[in-house]
Amino acid sequence: MTYELFARQIELDPTRIAESRHTIREQLAEYENGRRRQFELTFDFTDGFTGEIHRELCKIPYGDTRTYGQIAERLGTAPIAVGQACARNPIPVVIPCHRVVGTDSLGGYIYPGLKEKLLNFEQANTR
Numbered sequence: 001m002t003y004e005l006f007a008r009q010i011e012l013d014p015t016r017i018a019e020s021r022h023t024i025r026e027q028l029a030e031y032e033n034g035r036r037r038q039f040e041l042t043f044d045f046t047d048g049f050t051g052e053i054h055r056e057l058c059k060i061p062y063g064d065t066r067t068y069g070q071i072a073e074r075l076g077t078a079p080i081a082v083g084q085a086c087a088r089n090p091i092p093v094v095i096p097c098h099r100v101v102g103t104d105s106l107g108g109y110i111y112p113g114l115k116e117k118l119l120n121f122e123q124a125n126t127r
Contacts (some may be wrong), residue, residue: 003028005093006121008114013090021069028093034125037062039094046090049077053085063126065119067103083108088093093118 002019003012005028009093014021019041030036045051060066068079070088075082086097092110098118101107108114 005032006114006117008111009112010092010111012092012094016043016090017094031093034121037122037125041094043091043094046088049081050085050088053077053082054089054095054097057086057089057095057097057100060096063122065099065101068100068107069103071100 001012001024002009003025004010008093012024014024017024024041027036027039027041031039047053052075053071053123056071071082072079082100086100087108087110089095089097089110092098098109098115099122101119106119107114
């Protein structure tokens with residue numbers, strides 16, 4: 001399902017989220033308006049290794065970042081494996097893969113330009 005966030009179309013897999021599409025839209029709008037820092041949605045994690053990484057991403061606080069290497073070290077894997085799991089995120093923003101960065105760059109993101117916008121937005125709203 002396509003949702004709009006910061007004038008960008010993003011795809012979220014609504015079959016992974018228990019709440020209605022209306023509730024998802026509402027919470028995304030609250031996030032975009034700076035009134036929501038954490039989503040209150042019930043969702044299914046992908047099975048296996050990818051799901052393990054996604055669970056770890058959900059622990060990254062709003063306005064903060066972790067490197068691919070930091071996540072990899074915590075889970076005993078390689079940074080590239082973390083990046084690949086981020087790329088398989090069925091519900092970006094809700095599972096905050098945008099908060100994972102490279103040691104010397106932002107790293108990749110499925111929506112070019114949006115990762116930097118999300119990080120800047122969150123950091124500005126934590127002050």
